[in-house]
Amino acid sequence: QDLQPLTFLLTFVPNVQFSPLYIAIEKGYFADVGLDVTIEHLDEPVVVDLIAAGQRQFGMVSGEEVIKARAKGRPIVYTYAWFHRYPVGIVAPEGTGIESVADLAGRKVGIPGRFGASYNGLITLLAANGLTEDDIQLEPIGFNAPENFCKGIVEASVVYINNEPLQIQSRADMGDCGDVKQVQVFPVADVSALVSNGIVTSEAVLADNPELVRRVITAYDRGLRDAILYPAEAYTIATKYVENLPLPPVLAQLALWEQTVIGGMTAAAPPTVVGDRLNALLGTAEPASEEMTPRARAAQYREALPELLIDLAEPVELLQFRVLLSTIALWDADVLGQTTLEAWQATQDILLQTGQLKAPIALEAAFTNAFIPGE
């Protein structure tokens, strides 16, 4: 039948982290609700402005952007939480005396710039540890954390915890990161529940076409669930949308079995090296997991995967997959898509505190949980 074309705005460039969307497109979840989705990548402020101006209808925007944008008259609404844990944190090398955020006092800390999620995350982290921006030497370095970190230009850096720490660690593993051998991460999510990225639309769309919102969210939700349950499949699909992603055969194999092993909970994996490891893993877990939900099994599976794959593919081939795994950990939650007023409150507080927001806004209007599909 005729599908309704729809543009979905994402930030930056195609990335394995966008796999829920890719899955929803690839597996026909959007088609099931009558939509033909194309993706457009733009800068976050541009995404916000285009949606607010009614030029596009949906996009992925982070919570603090929604608050700031609404404060400046952009009628956009957050309708579905994609990330549940705030993806920002501080990365620091081990063995340099930095054991906690508090130890950063007086040290040189890199940051992309004094704005955006990184900055908000940093302030939150510092505040939770009794510090302010003035207690550290903040160094704007753009999105060049690994280079600056490994060259020792900065002693720690504000990063996206699902990505850069892995990049840095893999460099350290190759001995390519100066004196750094092992890195540690201090996630913002450990100290505060800030609202992160989610699906945003405009008030106009919400008012005129709530059904469309429901359809979009339904399809996306299915994609997100699949991604959480079946990371190898998600990765495999992502390789069709993201150029230059290596696809080691073992991942393609895994992608084929995940459905049955994780989802169906019945059949065992075929007797290959990885299959055996998988069976062993899930087998040992079995006694304790009579009542285990697929999501719990999946979490266990994700946890074990890096170890499982360790000698079955080159480390560089697995890097982006590991980025996906650590990203999934940020998505997973008891109720997908939901945000709480407290989280919004916390987010707004930080914005107020840093002066990014002059006055509080009516947070209730900034988001809605009304479209979240049931389990």
Add this chain to the structure above:
Amino acid sequence: MSARITASELAAAYQTPDGDTLPALGPVSFHVEAGSFVCLLGPSGCGKSTLIRLLAGLQRPSRGQALLDNHVIMQPSRRVGLMFQDANLMPWRTVLDNLTLPLEVAGVPKDERLAAARALLPALGLADFEAAYPGALSGGMAQRVALGRVLIQKPDALLLDEPFGALDAMTRERISLDLMDMWERQRQTVLMVTHDIHEAALLADRVLVFSRRPGRIAADIRVTLPRPRRLEDTYGAAFGQIAGQVRAAISRT
């Protein structure tokens, strides 16, 4: 075809850097009959080139007017061919292409242009240099190209600003005789600036001598020698008398 040129109370001035007015020419009034050959002599800087520019329509007078066949000259016309005091060639065009430029602008077909240029080249002594660029020409050669460029137009009136200044005596004589031949056949109106009294007496029907800046007509001398004239005539007494008259007029300026 030829054209009549009239200057009536014609004057020109320039602005100096400090905002003063520099009177450069005139006022002068004169008629040049259609088909006559007039030479212009006068001290350096007296406004001869300025006059030529006024008559060519390149510049507007500060007073009076210039007429071509009773029409006020408001802008350049193809009926008038102008040869500048400098050769003023286009350095990116070969001798041949510089020669044919006026025809090109007039929309003459290529083969006709080339034929016309090739017919002129030997008389200009440039037969071997049609493919040369102006940068590779001697001063006299460049001037000859410039002369050819105005002759090729076959205009009704020719304004020549020191056309032979850079030529040696022999070449100068030969080319001025060629010019006279051509003129006797075609009878365009010719107004020519020159510094050479003999040349003026040889070529002109009339010699206008200008005073110093701002140039006015100091003498208007008719050259009544019969035509066609030959170089040999210049040794005759009649010729010597005319030349003397001109010289005397110049000395008085």
Add this chain to the structure above:
Amino acid sequence: MSARITASELAAAYQTPDGDTLPALGPVSFHVEAGSFVCLLGPSGCGKSTLIRLLAGLQRPSRGQALLDNHVIMQPSRRVGLMFQDANLMPWRTVLDNLTLPLEVAGVPKDERLAAARALLPALGLADFEAAYPGALSGGMAQRVALGRVLIQKPDALLLDEPFGALDAMTRERISLDLMDMWERQRQTVLMVTHDIHEAALLADRVLVFSRRPGRIAADIRVTLPRPRRLEDTYGAAFGQIAGQVRAAISRT
């Protein structure tokens, strides 16, 4: 001070666009005694300017050599003043600043430079134009600035390439007499290209007539008229004879 100029088997050639060689000059051999005044005549394009450039050290010969006081000329020297066939002024400098350029390059202090230039201006007939830019000069005025620019250097040898080509007869006579005066006082060596036989006979100790391209010496005529010469002398028989000799030599080329 003056300098002796020697050309020994001197020849020059250029490359044509199609890669051929165009012999432009010589080979020629001659001596110019220190302090003598030599005029060069020859048909247009015979290599006179090329010879001047060779002697000025601006160009290297294809054969032979040029000597200044027995030293091979390898590069330009301040002892030699060169006046180009074109005025070759800097359009962004006023008349005064164009005049003083050589002194500026030589490091002469500013007030001396100005004094020297202001002393020259009246003789050049440019007293009112010291602040004018070259674009506002007539052809003859520009040429006079160029002449002034070489004279102000007071070099040991002067190479003048048609210095009076753009001047009217009167100005020409006056300035050439001025030049002769100056030369009689200072006795630099002068090598001057001219197309004017009378002028050559009036000024020169010796007239070299060149043949057509590639120019060689067709005649070497000594002008034995007594010095100091005056303009009136040119009406005498001795002068007429010399001029006739030169004319004859030219006709033969």
Add this chain to the structure above:
Amino acid sequence: MQLNALPKSPTRPLTLPLAGRPHPFRRFSRRLIPLLSLGLLLLGWQVVTMLELYPAFIIPSPAAVLEKAIEVTGDGRLWLHASTTLAAVLSGLAVGVLAALALGYAIAKSVLLETVLSPVIVALQSTPVVAYAPLLIIWFGSGLTSKIVTGALIVFFPMLINTVVGIRGVPSDLRDLLRSMEATRWQTFVKLEVPAAMPVLLSGLKISATLAVIGAVVGEFVSANAGLGFLINLARSQYDTPLVIVAVLTLTVMARLLYGTATWFERRALAWRARGR
């Protein structure tokens, strides 16, 4: 001020102009007309916002922008950022232009140098800053130096190319003239090459002056604590469109001033053109 301060024709006879030669401009209207065109622009802007063709957060009203401008001027922030950027722009311009002059002069004289260097230079010019941003920050830090480098890099090329064409276009007759006077290389440079190449050099300077602004801003995009590029990014992250526009307008004014300085200099240096053909 104008794109090119030269009058188009030689000294004008004291007469009616000829067809095709426009009237000389009066000083008065010369000053008035830019104001007029500015006024028109403002009016157009006001009309667009009043027609509500675009939401105010995409094209805010002039009034909102003015209000913002007064605010940030009042608290000194604009001046802080503007002066930071200006310092980077001026240093970048100076470094880039001087380097381009020196290298351009050398290249104009030596075909060998040209052959060796041109690949490297074109490569530098066509490499986007983000590609070498990591090295930039490692080598030069995130302060002024990085911005000077990005500014100088973008300024360098146009100035270089125009220097080469300017120096090579010096009439060889005038070169010969100076050689005949035994002028030193430096004298030839100062007394001949610079003035003769001046129109083209100044045209390179004008291009460079405006590009220098962009260059410094790009440097500030990559990493900075202050400066108009930083302010634009900050304002964008705060969805403060009026502030974005204030910052951009400040950049524009800065570019305009630099450009105007070049034009003023041009008018002085090329005054002789107005005084003769």
Add this chain to the structure above:
Amino acid sequence: MQLNALPKSPTRPLTLPLAGRPHPFRRFSRRLIPLLSLGLLLLGWQVVTMLELYPAFIIPSPAAVLEKAIEVTGDGRLWLHASTTLAAVLSGLAVGVLAALALGYAIAKSVLLETVLSPVIVALQSTPVVAYAPLLIIWFGSGLTSKIVTGALIVFFPMLINTVVGIRGVPSDLRDLLRSMEATRWQTFVKLEVPAAMPVLLSGLKISATLAVIGAVVGEFVSANAGLGFLINLARSQYDTPLVIVAVLTLTVMARLLYGTATWFERRALAWRARGR
């Protein structure tokens, strides 16, 4: 190929060159030397990586880059991105240069136009793309058109300035010559103004050609699905430094080819300079 293809001196007497006038370059060495300098560059690169001054992910070894280049060339991806960018570059260049020529010509002739337009043009030139990115997307979408616009905008200014200075620098005596022949405006343009302004126009074209590459890439940074700018961003997001370098080198080659084309054209168009002083 070289920054400026003109020989520096007039027809050379068939003799030893004079002091200060360098030898004419042999065709052979002209081709060889750029290769040599390329080779040197490669060697330097290799040495830097071998000395391990920087980690491989900041400056990867030539071998790693070559491997990557082979990979992306083999699967056709590089060609896809390169051709996408090339299309944007060429269209942007064409649009920008033609607009600049037309407007530059008009401005060179009319002081009024210049006074009215120059503030707008300088403003356009000094406004960073991010500031008008939303309007760009609203008006032109996120496809080819946007990239052409960003490319054309950056190309426009240098070409404009050089057109103005070129056209204004046409000797007024030659103008008078054409007026005396009653040449039409178009004839004056084609037969006088274009050839007389050619060196400066070509210099503008060379600047523009390399800037066009940057312009298109900036457009691709704002939004794109393909193209070398997109590829650079993608590779950077994946921390694939060799791919970043492959993409940048491809850009460089593209800029080089454009530049080389301009140089080739220059050599042809200004051949007369070699044939006379």
